[in-house]
Amino acid sequence: MVTEELSARRPDVQSIEWPWRTERLELRPIVESDVEAMYALRSDPQVQWFCGGPAMSRGDAQRRVALNVSRMQPDSDEPGIALAVIDPSDGRMWGDALIGLKPSQAVGMHPTAEWEGVIGYTLQRAKWGAGWGTEVADALLRIAFERLGLRRVRADVFAGNVASERLLRRLGMRLEGRTVQAVLGEDGTWWDDLHLAMLREEWPTRTVDPQ
Template sequence: MSSPLHNLTWPVRTEHLLIRPATAADAPSAWAYRRLEEVARWMTTLHADEEGFTASFTEPSRLAKTLMIERDGQVIGDLMLAPEDAWAQTEVAADAKEVQAELGWSMDPAHQGHGYATEAVTALIRICFEGLGLRRVVALCFAENAPSWRLMERVGMRRESHNVGDSLHRTGGWMDGYGYALLAEEWRAR
């Protein structure tokens, strides 16, 4: 499956990390931390076993938007970069095609608390604005997922929405949700 990410130069290196497109061979590494309750609780899909996770992870549409985070050659997390169209009126809809992206992330808890998520998401935003030329990025989370929304704020995103009781969690029931965003001009002005 074609992806705008294929047009970029990989890997991307940061001070401590290497970020690269995911391959099917990354499924076991991702399963190792995504199966942990503290990570899985916030993931969209809870996979019962490694076989189901691998089938989902290796779908071409999923691989096309997944990046792996490595530290010293070990996978420590993953990122989602899903280009999408902005809302537009019909007459200008062509100018709104894939001008923004939804972002997502998950980290192995063994590597949390060292600033690696902040470093990786900052690099992801740079990829969006400087590499892909996007105009806007967005990210969503359950309001109770404080580590996620705090990360969004650390990387300069602003909370645009607080939706009351709009998000159904598999074990927590109806929860509030937060939406964050950042524009390219805000990124450049930081």
Template sequence: MEEYSYLLSCHNHLDGKRILLRPVVLSDAEDMFEYASDEETVRFVFEKHQDIAETRKNIAVHFMKEPLGKYGIVLKETEKMIGTIDLRLKEEKNSAEIGYTLNKAYWGNGYITEAGKIILELGFETLGLERIFACHDSENPMSGKVMKRLGMTYEGTLRKNRIHKKRYIDDVHYSILKQDYLS
């Protein structure tokens, strides 16, 4: 993990065409609260934030305490943080999972696909991972479309795989292998 930690530390700012991926900081609280307090945006990922203090605490505990592999998605043009994306390493398997959230005001503009491509490049070309995977709630097919645009292959659906917001979730799994990414 030391090698991964070092490489992630060296690559904590990642540049895209329209976006920048960088660590989330407390000054992002207003931008994050804008979407974290919206039920439609967070329906499939976490409980809606009730106030900005909750968002600030979430940033401190989730993003700042262990920042490696966790990025704010920032529009270059305005410097507004519009979402987050992270790469959760599974060192023992030389793989990682991608997770993301995007402010609904920016849906349909390709920002998550752009961020995902940056993360795939980091994972395969810098970290040397063999496999990167993701899953989505079966009731959120738009997330699956992002995974397909990233070149991921459908692997299967785990029925009633977990409980989220008091309901059973069917998780739809996708992955991409290094050999597929490079071809």
């Protein structure tokens, strides 16, 4: 639960101008009318495989969109920026992305005035392997550090999700830890969870692997 006092200091999500443009893509907040696109994206079991849940029904997609929309509200208990990934050439939503926000904690779990984020992104299979994931994650890090001034950004990736781990490392995120056998995967084996992160002071001097 985010207290009223901290709420006043929460990162100024509303001040960002949308769409956020990258070289090839646009990001804009998810809106109610994105339900069909969300369903098309997340009803694919292969897309959902490493996302921590089964293929979504239309009702699941509707609930996810509603939650995403509410996260942008200034009084949300689960603050964040939930974005649609748009290809400007056809205007279609080909993916979604998220920066979840929470206050950093002091010893004893007291909230501080600093905030941190956790990022996530998902693309339709038709768009995999063309650098879009890297472009989206790079945009999320830019928004997190340059616009919201977050102290730290984290990403959690299941160990078999090579594409996601690779793109995060390419963007300069460090492997901080690994939870061994964190969850029972869809294939019936226990999956490790990798924790990658970057601090605000690391962002300007990050090493981006060009390969």
